[in-house]
Amino acid sequence: xxxxxxxxxxxxxxxxxxxxxxxxxxxxxxxxxxxxxxxxxxxxxxxxxxxxxxxxxxxxxxxxxxxxxxxxxxxxxxxxxxxxxxxxxxxxxxxxxxxxxxxxxxxxxxxxxxxxxxxxxxxxxxxxxxxxxxxxxxxxxxxxxxxxxxxxxxxxxxxxxxxxxxxxxxxxxxxxxxxxxxxxxxxxxxxxxxxxxxxxxxxxxxxxxxxxxxxxxxxxxxx
Amino acid sequence: xxxxxxxxxxxxxxxxxxxxxxxxxxxxxxxxxxxxxxxxxxxxxxxxxxxxxxxxxxxxxxxxxxxxxxxxxxxxxxxxxxxxxxxxxxxxxxxxxxxxxxxxxxxxxxxxxxxxxxxxxxxxxxxxxxxxxxxxxxxxxxxxxxxxxxxxxxxxxxxxxxxxxxxxxxxxxxxxxxxxxxxxxxxxxxxxxxxxxxxxxxxxxxxxxxxxxxxxxxxxxxxxxxxxxxxxxxxxxxxxxxxxxxxxxxxxxxxxxxxxxxxxxxxx
Ligand SMILES: Cc1cc2nc3c(=O)[nH]c(=O)nc-3n(C[C@H](O)[C@H](O)[C@H](O)COP(=O)(O)OP(=O)(O)OC[C@H]3O[C@@H](n4cnc5c(N)ncnc54)[C@H](O)[C@@H]3O)c2cc1C
Numbered sequence: 001x002x003x004x005x006x007x008x009x010x011x012x013x014x015x016x017x018x019x020x021x022x023x024x025x026x027x028x029x030x031x032x033x034x035x036x037x038x039x040x041x042x043x044x045x046x047x048x049x050x051x052x053x054x055x056x057x058x059x060x061x062x063x064x065x066x067x068x069x070x071x072x073x074x075x076x077x078x079x080x081x082x083x084x085x086x087x088x089x090x091x092x093x094x095x096x097x098x099x100x101x102x103x104x105x106x107x108x109x110x111x112x113x114x115x116x117x118x119x120x121x122x123x124x125x126x127x128x129x130x131x132x133x134x135x136x137x138x139x140x141x142x143x144x145x146x147x148x149x150x151x152x153x154x155x156x157x158x159x160x161x162x163x164x165x166x167x168x169x170x171x172x173x174x175x176x177x178x179x180x181x182x183x184x185x186x187x188x189x190x191x192x193x194x195x196x197x198x199x200x201x202x203x204x205x206x207x208x209x210x211x212x213x214x215x216x217x218x219x220x221x222x223x
Numbered sequence: 224x225x226x227x228x229x230x231x232x233x234x235x236x237x238x239x240x241x242x243x244x245x246x247x248x249x250x251x252x253x254x255x256x257x258x259x260x261x262x263x264x265x266x267x268x269x270x271x272x273x274x275x276x277x278x279x280x281x282x283x284x285x286x287x288x289x290x291x292x293x294x295x296x297x298x299x300x301x302x303x304x305x306x307x308x309x310x311x312x313x314x315x316x317x318x319x320x321x322x323x324x325x326x327x328x329x330x331x332x333x334x335x336x337x338x339x340x341x342x343x344x345x346x347x348x349x350x351x352x353x354x355x356x357x358x359x360x361x362x363x364x365x366x367x368x369x370x371x372x373x374x375x376x377x378x379x380x381x382x383x384x385x386x387x388x389x390x391x392x393x394x395x396x397x398x399x400x401x402x403x404x405x406x407x408x409x410x411x412x413x414x415x416x417x418x419x420x421x422x423x424x425x426x427x428x429x430x431x432x433x434x435x436x437x438x439x440x441x442x443x444x445x446x447x448x449x450x451x452x453x454x455x456x457x458x459x460x461x462x463x464x465x466x467x468x469x470x471x472x473x474x475x476x477x478x479x480x481x482x483x484x485x486x487x488x489x490x491x
Binding site: 002049219 | 279464
């Protein structure tokens with residue numbers, strides 16, 4: 001525990017949606033992590049750090065980490081991260097986070113519920129789960145303004161269950177009944193929820209209402 | 224016998240400017256929003272978004288003194304600034320965790336003081352006197368409670384016993400100020416506040432509104448403004464609930480009164 005700051009090189013920086021950029025980093029020393037964890041990132045020499053969830057799977061070959069950074073207008077760090085060229089260096093500390101990790105032994109059904117940039121840790125968990133359990137049951141539900149706001153949408157569109165708030169209703173209990181209702185009654189099913197505070201508050205209540213066990217529901221807030 | 228226990232208030236704290244240093248009181252006057260002057264002021268950026276220690280940990284180093292009719296800000300190496308309350312001025316529309324708020328801009332001298340201290344544009348606002356911010360509907364009682372610029376509720380209460388339990392799991396013990404509570408209670412057992420429903424302190428009846436889900440601000444050393452990784456990592460191993468990492472209990476109250484250090488805490 002207590003990881004310290006280390007250098008990492010940006011090996012790839014590419015748009016992954018309208019407002020999310022995928023950054024692939026190669027840390028000086030690679031530390032094994034669990035799906036759902038995050039790192040702190042900062043510009044070299046700066047003391048302003050922000051946390052970013054790992055989007056890559058811990059089972060991917062190689063020793064790099066993928067992050068999805070949403071551009072926050074007027075923000076301090078996210079615009080700087082967007083501006084970094086491939087080959088440049090930043091500083092990172094991690095892996096961190098004990099409350100939103102997916103345990104690789106969890107072979108039961110998986111429900112992922114996300115909004116906006118909250119997709120990042122869910123993507124890591126999804127990728128890890130598919131690697132371990134290619135035939136496992138997984139419902140990956142995303143809320144976003146429209147398809148252009150979903151990270152790696154083209155690669156994910158066949159498996160995602162979506163609600164686009166620009167043209168559709170927000171996700172509510174009624175909507176969740178179909179994809180999640182039956183799974184919620186399965187005591188083996190695990191629930192991971194990530195998004196704005198209000199989204200978490202509502203979705204946790206929704207899945208508990210549908211019958212999910214408290215011990216099986218986890219959430220991660222970016223605030 | 225019901226209500227008989229050894230629980231006493233050991234600290235009363237207010238944080239007049241959200242995310243700046245707090246003030247320890249021996250006795251706090253309770254008004255409709257919680258302790259008088261708690262989170263009455265808040266710092267916002269050029270677009271009116273609120274700024275906290277989450278983005279700017281060094282705000283912990285800004286000390287706050289109340290004087291009749293205003294607030295004094297001070298930080299090492301800078302001349303302190305008296306900010307008299309402006310009742311009228313530019314109205315600023317902002318939000319605290321998706322809950323809309325209206326503040327009055329407290330003027331240019333504090334804007335330049337804060338902008339200089341933080342190295343980014345920042346203004347001080349005070350809650351507009353004609354604006355009442357309701358507690359989120361879902362967590363309101365029929366009393367329709369209101370709150371200042373606090374995250375969501377009039378009070379945050381934590382037991383010393385909870386902190387002692389956490390400290391027994393940490394390599395380096397942490398002080399209570401990491402959690403920025405308004406009321407600290409001595410006596411009893413760790414995490415007893417999780418299960419409380421209604422309590423009475425002094426002449427104030429309080430109801431447990433929602434356990435407090437903790438953020439990165441708990442990792443900021445309040446004496447240095449440095450951000451670390453604890454206690455969130457350790458709390459995450461044993462205090463995770465569906466809505467986050469819980470430590471402390473948010474309370475809402477039934478009416479005005481006084482809460483003082485040494486007051487017994489009665490479980491109703
Ligand atoms: C555990 C954890 C994991 C995270 N993972 C990710 C991730 O994978 N991808 C990611 O993009 N971010 C993630 N974040 C959020 C990230 O840490 C920063 O808060 C975010 O990038 C904004 O930083 P900034 O310096 O650009 O803006 P700041 O200077 O911190 O903020 C500027 C203003 O924008 C507002 N703001 C901040 N974040 C948002 C937001 N999301 N939406 C709208 N307004 C906002 C702030 O309140 C502030 O007023 C995570 C946060 C945590 C705690």
